[in-house]
Amino acid sequence: MKSFLAVLTVVAAIMAVWYVACVPMNIHGVLVEAERGGADVVPATARERRDIGAVALVTRNGFAIPATWAQDRPRLPAPHQVAIELWDTTLNKKITSKRSLVYHGWVTLSATMLGFVIGTVLGILLAVGIVHSRVMDMSVMPWAIVSQTIPIIALAPMIIVVLYSVGVQGILPKAVISAYLSFFPVVVGMVKGLRSPDGMQLDLLRTYNASRTQGFWKLRLPSSIPYLFASLKIGIAASLVGAIVGELPTGAVAGLGARLLAGSYYGQTVQIWAALFAAAILAALLVGLLGLMERVVLRRMGVAS
Amino acid sequence: ADEVKLQLKWVTQAQFGGYYVALDQGFYEEEGLDVTILPGGPDIAPPQVIAGGGADVVVEWMPAALAAREKGLPLVNIAQPFKSSGMMLTCWADVGIEAPEDFPGHTLGVWFSGNEFPFLSWMNTLGIPTEGGEDGVTVLKQGFNVDPLLQRQADCISTMTYNEFGQVLDSGVTEDELITFKYEDQGVATLEDGLYVLESNLEDKAFRDRMVRFVRASMKGWKWAEENPADAAGIVLDNDATGAQTEAHQVRMMGEIAKLTAGSNGALDPADYERTVQTLLAGGSDPVITKAPEGAWTHVISDAALN
Amino acid sequence: MSEQIVIEASDLDLTFQTADGPVHALKGVNLTIDRGDFVSFIGPSGCGKTTFLRCIAALEAPTGGDLRVNGMTPDEARRARAYGYVFQAAGLYPWRTIARNIKLPLEIMGYSRADQEERVRNVLQLVDLEGFGGKYPWQLSGGMQQRASIARALAFDADILLMDEPFGALDEIVRDHLNEQLLQLWARTNKTIGFVTHSIPEAVYLSTRIVVMSPRPGRITDVIESPLPRERPLDIRDTPEFIEVAHRVREGLRAGHDDG
Amino acid sequence: MSEQIVIEASDLDLTFQTADGPVHALKGVNLTIDRGDFVSFIGPSGCGKTTFLRCIAALEAPTGGDLRVNGMTPDEARRARAYGYVFQAAGLYPWRTIARNIKLPLEIMGYSRADQEERVRNVLQLVDLEGFGGKYPWQLSGGMQQRASIARALAFDADILLMDEPFGALDEIVRDHLNEQLLQLWARTNKTIGFVTHSIPEAVYLSTRIVVMSPRPGRITDVIESPLPRERPLDIRDTPEFIEVAHRVREGLRAGHDDG
Amino acid sequence: MMLVLFAILLWLSGWWINTRLAEGPQANSRAVRLAVPLIFGLTVLAVWELLVRGLNVPLVILPAPSLIAVRFAQSTGLLWQDFMQTFVKGALSGYVLGCGAAFLTAILVDRSDFLRRGLLPVGNFVAALPIVGTAPILVMWFGFDWESKAAVVVVMVFFPMLVNTVAGLSETTQMQRDLMETYAASYWQGFFKLRLPAAMPFIFNGLKISTTLALIGAIVAEFFGSPTMGMGFRISTSVGQLALDMVWAEIVVAALAGTLFYGAVALLERVATFWHPSQRG
Ligand SMILES: Nc1ncnc2c1ncn2[C@@H]1O[C@H](COP(=O)(O)OP(=O)(O)OP(=O)(O)O)[C@@H](O)[C@H]1O
Ligand SMILES: Nc1ncnc2c1ncn2[C@@H]1O[C@H](COP(=O)(O)OP(=O)(O)OP(=O)(O)O)[C@@H](O)[C@H]1O
Ligand SMILES: Cc1ncc(C[n+]2csc(CCO)c2C)c(N)n1
């Protein structure tokens, strides 16, 4: 409750700043429109106005302020413009429509989920290998870290083309890119988790003369579950980013990434912002869902406090 | 039916109306073809896709195709639905540019990713350096939209007659606020939107046969689109999965595109080809291609398709 | 070798190689423990008590000397599951109930389902935890958790019980109580027990023999046979015999401490 | 109010509001501590020993009754830096050397550079840690760390020393040693000491008065004046007087425990 | 086909050497710790080379490492220029600005429980905005040069750094804070003498995460508009020119720079948090 109030306050503050920021951000564009509409603008031409500060322009052309919140293609759309666009494109459209963000969200989500599953499985397998084999640990781990310094957006088109060339098209290339981003947090978290049992716990199993497999299933795996969930939450957010990045070089056919890009082609800032928020909301939902699962699983395991 | 995959150079829009019309109107089906159209985008290099086997035939601009050929990827032009170039430089009229000689000292937005070749050739012929400075131009890698011009981050930007120019006008700018330089008018036009295939594939008779049928149906689509621009725009709109295109914009684009396809029956005019090669070879220090290519085009397909 | 001898160390050495040079954790340790003995190890921190217990359990490999457990090498004894080990912290798995924690060694050793249930019931009773089998560890007090961990070590048929400061983390009153129970348990099961502690009263109260150790290098400085009867009520601790033994232990400790 | 009284609690209550309802940590606690007293608090876990000490230190606010420290409210006393507090864990900052850890309160209280150096030297000597000032905490044994933390509490001029199980985590031998040193220190500095412990021998050995507490609700059940002389060699613990006092404390504890 | 077989053979032998090294007696020595990943990396490169040649993979799809190396050697000047533009001007300045701002904000947030409750959830939400969406907007706002790249980096590193710093500042134990209380220490005394040093491991965690984010952010932002230099610019334009060797040369630069940057911060961490158990080994 207290948190809710705090969040509300912060959001309200951001909104206020946002609305105020719209004025100087959009004033140049608004004045150009006003000038074309025949209004008296000081100074009169766009060229003269170019080198004048936004604040100075606002003070001299106070009448134009309301228009900065209602532009068609603003530099910074006002919050209500984004909200309306979001509302229109999610709830006011058939979800099968190409103009529905639900439809695009779904396209992205399916690639995200597939990539997330691939990345998670791969990450877990790699972590198991790293924990159980010194060679894997020493040779693969440093390169896994290096792999994260490579900008995915540079690799994405190549991944797509290579997959094309072996006949893989559709959702899978996107999922592969999304998996590439999500596997790393899973590896790191899982390695940490599988190594989290302390010496005493491992010694206990030794006194039972337990095999490696028994140690894995009875001790290492259960102790790693909290770590796994922590990294899954990071991983799914990364997955979503991966799916969106993957949508750019697949012909930007559909999905939130395509929506972002299409908005970009036509300078539809409101549409960009709406897609952006849709992506963030989707990420929040996914992370929240995992958090919920975490609570349930940990509680059932008896580990939750 | 025989499968054909077509990789476009850009996203779904009326620029590729002919192919969508052919698909929608069943022209491909009539030829016994099962055509898949793959939209492109800023990160997609069609030659790369075709080299990887992701497509059978691509829509590409000739400078990029010839450059790829020199890089060891033997692309061959099999048809040229676009007769003339739609590329131009659009500048604010109030920045003091009246002729190309006025460019130095200004900031120009240019498309890269293989689309910079015509621009670089042009600057070369004008003798204007592109590294900035007093008597050179400052070049920006222009993004996907016309914002740099509207926000006055650049004095000129690259536009296509059929797309970005329209967007500039859509944003409320009037034509007399602008001054435009068409590459056609400057004598540095290069061929755009041709159909290219891999040279090695052309040796295969079955492939040739498929391409003949493909080109025939595509050209039929183009003619249909020229005659029914509004309907064609509607078809394009139906195929746009992003849902971001507006009808008005696509209708206008279809009209502008018709001007560029007019005069081509689909076969490449060797004279246009020669002019393109000459323009590209004119590049001084860093030419797009270093020598006149051989076997970069063929009439085999278009002859068979159109007669 | 007599039938009675369970653990026999002769000239045992263990040196750890560390970044700061070698650490002599055990040096020339000689000791025999007979069947049914309750032997406590006492000594200042770092004198090698834990290390010695771990050598017996084959969790550490001696670098010199000889060590036999039930006539076998420690590792053979470990594979034969000859002992149960209780650590300072209970170390119960939080995701298993008490009953399933106790089942853990039984599962690993491949006992049958029915046998598992039976044994869990028995040891829960033995440590006075009937009715708590379905609880999770964190629902129990520290003392109860430690009892559960002892039950876990008792569940399978090992006749040696090694305990490394099992009650170190508990408060005095709970500790007294557990000491009493441990003695009863020992009487009932007749196991051989090796027990590490820091507390003189605890060592004296519980043991038949008290091994006093001293550090740098870790070695045995004194072995004190307890004259106390096997039957020991809690207030035996106020008897002169008890105080006498305690005094001897303290003296032994101080001697080791001063020259250490 | 006599000049001699340092701490005076009358009818002190403290109730924590928790999710599971109120917890009566302290109920009707009455106690006066005179200047120079060494008062130990003993009792089972959860009886409010820590809470009482924290009230004195103004780390906890009583919900009823009255508490005076040096004639001031606890918070005024805190601001006047009237006491040093030693916690169960040494709690030294790992990023500071021992000397700089001891300097910490001095820096905060604005002592001069020279004074700081001087005091650090003095207290290091007092706790027998000369030469270790440049070491980091983790390079020292637990006992040495605890001595350093005592030194930290002694470095500034507080005449009250509050210690909450300062030796709880140490082994018996080290603990004996520190107990001896603490007594000497007390004799030399004439501080008033409030000392929480779980160990009966420790309480009896150190204190002039032993406060026995009992839980639910936390209250004082017995206050035992020690008949032992102020001068106490370690083996005073084997004298009949000592055993007699220890016995009384144990009885007091058991009584509180049984009806608790 | 021969080459492919040879590649498989090479892979197996590389793995075998590493196994011997990693499980040998010298496994913990510095040399082996360095050699094993190096051998692994070299094996991957060699296998890549052999496969590309053996399977005749077109140059425009995947160039062989040798070609990339040649391109790298021939273009050091250009690569250096791109590196300066993207890494030094864009990534580094954004990194310093973003981390600095996050640190100051963290202090603010830390002083007020209300702000912490309010800002962190919102922060998490904002951090989830995909960079491919924010980058074009920031390019539109801050222009084509490095300033917009720095802005993208600021946005990317701000929240990870903030979250870590806030977590670090609340990392002290009750006992440590009580100790300060018994000294009647002021807020800033407690901050500088206790909470800041205690937060260092967390702060460095944030700084380390931010290194890779910074470089990637600056490169990605260049895809959405840039002057005619920079690593992102080169990558995107080279793809269009089918100069894949150049693309990979830039990727090598990115990986090198990212790894070195990370390593430098990790080194600083060792110095600043020498006392932390994780650093004491
Ligand atoms: N794995 C190890 N590596 C290096 N040195 C070790 C290791 N284990 C123990 N030691 C050292 O060996 C010596 C004996 O340690 P040990 O744990 O056996 O002492 P202890 O008597 O059990 O002490 P405590 O009462 O503190 O538990 C100590 O100096 C310790 O630091
Ligand atoms: N901050 C708190 N909030 C709620 N309950 C508390 C708090 N601090 C202590 N308690 C409760 O108050 C009671 C007294 O606690 P206190 O810590 O004073 O006991 P103690 O005698 O010091 O015990 P121990 O010997 O375990 O240290 C306990 O029941 C404890 O759970
Ligand atoms: C990154 C990138 N930027 C611009 C173009 C140029 N371009 C070629 S066709 C076309 C469609 C016209 O609207 C455009 C914009 C490109 N191909 N890739």
Ligand SMILES: [Mg+2]
């Ligand atoms: Mg030990």
Ligand SMILES: [Mg+2]
């Ligand atoms: Mg306490």
